[in-house]
Amino acid sequence: MSKALEGVRILDMTHVQSGPTCTQLLAWLGADVIKLERPGTGDATRSQLRDIPDVDSLYFTMLNHNKRSITLNTKHETGKRVLDRLVEACDVLVENFAPGALERMGLTWEHIQELNPRMILASVKGFGPGPYEDCKVYENVAQCAGGAASTTGFLDGPPLVTGAQIGDSGTGLHLALGIVAALFQRERTGRGQKVLAPMQDGVLNLCRVKLRDQQRLERGPLKEYSQYGRGIPFGDATPRAGNDSGGGQPGWILKCKGWETDPNAYVYFITQAAVWGKICDLIGKPEWKEDPGYATPDARLDKLMHIFETIEEWTKTKTKFEVMEICNPLGIPVGPVLSMKELAEEPSLRATGTVVEVDHPERGPYLTVGCPIKLSDSPVEVKRSPLLGEHTDEILSQVLGLSESEIAEIKASGALGEVG
Numbered sequence: 001m002s003k004a005l006e007g008v009r010i011l012d013m014t015h016v017q018s019g020p021t022c023t024q025l026l027a028w029l030g031a032d033v034i035k036l037e038r039p040g041t042g043d044a045t046r047s048q049l050r051d052i053p054d055v056d057s058l059y060f061t062m063l064n065h066n067k068r069s070i071t072l073n074t075k076h077e078t079g080k081r082v083l084d085r086l087v088e089a090c091d092v093l094v095e096n097f098a099p100g101a102l103e104r105m106g107l108t109w110e111h112i113q114e115l116n117p118r119m120i121l122a123s124v125k126g127f128g129p130g131p132y133e134d135c136k137v138y139e140n141v142a143q144c145a146g147g148a149a150s151t152t153g154f155l156d157g158p159p160l161v162t163g164a165q166i167g168d169s170g171t172g173l174h175l176a177l178g179i180v181a182a183l184f185q186r187e188r189t190g191r192g193q194k195v196l197a198p199m200q201d202g203v204l205n206l207c208r209v210k211l212r213d214q215q216r217l218e219r220g221p222l223k224e225y226s227q228y229g230r231g232i233p234f235g236d237a238t239p240r241a242g243n244d245s246g247g248g249q250p251g252w253i254l255k256c257k258g259w260e261t262d263p264n265a266y267v268y269f270i271t272q273a274a275v276w277g278k279i280c281d282l283i284g285k286p287e288w289k290e291d292p293g294y295a296t297p298d299a300r301l302d303k304l305m306h307i308f309e310t311i312e313e314w315t316k317t318k319t320k321f322e323v324m325e326i327c328n329p330l331g332i333p334v335g336p337v338l339s340m341k342e343l344a345e346e347p348s349l350r351a352t353g354t355v356v357e358v359d360h361p362e363r364g365p366y367l368t369v370g371c372p373i374k375l376s377d378s379p380v381e382v383k384r385s386p387l388l389g390e391h392t393d394e395i396l397s398q399v400l401g402l403s404e405s406e407i408a409e410i411k412a413s414g415a416l417g418e419v420g
């Protein structure tokens with residue numbers, strides 16, 4: 001079967017997490033992704049957080065599936081010429097170097113356009129134009145600068161970062177969408193363009209509802225925040241809201257049977273207005289259906305914590321899976337807090353290819369997260385990440401059409417050797 005992005009060739013000059021997640025997605029959608037790496041070391045993540053000595057880390061393998069790897073010293077004169085040829089041969093160049101690094105390699109936008117006017121140059125940077133545009137940025141810096149940390153955590157605690165990599169993988173997703181849109185526009189215009197996804201902007205986009213609340217706060221207290229019911233006054237910025245739902249239907253994380261010993265014996269419970277009556281019956285509070293203090297969503301806002309404590313008395317008598325089994329037929333929205341161990345072992349995620357076991361020649365089998373986007377006409381087969389420089393010769397000959405003697409010349413020049 002064909003693939004959605006078949007025929008699209010990506011020059012992947014990304015490293016660490018944000019850029020690689022973007023190009024991995026494009027590879028899963030069918031693009032030919034050529035990962036260009038520094039000779040000797042390659043992407044720094046190959047050797048970071050290693051669990052097996054001298055073997056590509058899970059950090060690297062889980063972010064670089066379905067790609068080919070070429071090593072090239074892009075600061076070497078011959079290396080620069082090879083790089084130019086690759087720019088000519090590809091549709092998209094994706095990079096997430098620190099600001100200015102690409103230009104220092106000679107790849108200014110003007111030079112790229114001279115080489116290939118159809119080229120799409122896609123970049124992740126920490127910040128867009130402004131006071132911080134020259135800064136290097138990692139995940140948690142973006143979470144802090146994009147509004148996630150100030151709005152995550154409990155009211156009486158410090159700002160918190162989340163485990164979801166919204167700065168890196170989130171921005172990778174944004175960039176992938178920008179690339180696909182630019183490819184689509186190029187169909188009409190014949191021209192490439194620059195696509196920029198700053199991590200701060202990506203995180204802020206994902207925190208959109210918190211900027212909504214910032215503006216609502218100017219008109220009065222945020223009544224759906226449990227802080228309101230607890231009588232704690234609001235300040236002038238959107239506060240941290242613990243496990244409040246963030247939407248119009250109140251929710252909270254509640255203890256389930258076994259919570260004393262199992263750190264994940266919890267369920268997220270939403271008191272959706274439409275099923276309020278069923279919730280009352282379920283937890284043994286049928287009188288709340290008619291009680292004017294509880295009967296309407298507005299009446300409940302000042303007693304949300306009391307309501308959740310009462311529901312928790314019921315959830316504590318059930319496992320999180322029993323809560324699911326009982327609540328789902330009643331239409332009560334609940335979700336178990338699943339550990340990574342439970343997710344890794346979940347048969348339905350294995351069946352859909354979202355959790356996949358992949359074999360690797362050096363590390364053996366390992367688990368990874370497959371493509372989370374399912375296209376009915378573009379199936380995804382998750383293939384292992386490439387070894388460093390595994391496809392250098394293949395790319396020089398197949399993609400650039402170089403002869404064996406030309407490849408030998410490049411090798412003799414030192415352009416494939418370690419960067420000095």
Ligand code: CAO
Binds near residue numbers: 036104
């Ligand atoms: N041949 C020769 N040189 C190479 C090369 C190659 N194949 N590949 C990379 N290099 C060089 C670069 O040219 C650069 O050299 P100069 O600074 O001398 O021009 C150097 O390697 C390092 O690149 P870098 O500055 O991007 O890398 P870093 O480790 O210092 O910083 C990071 C890493 C992530 C902080 C920075 O790249 C960055 O801010 N990127 C943008 C934001 C981003 O994506 N952050 C998310 C990372 S995931 O958490």
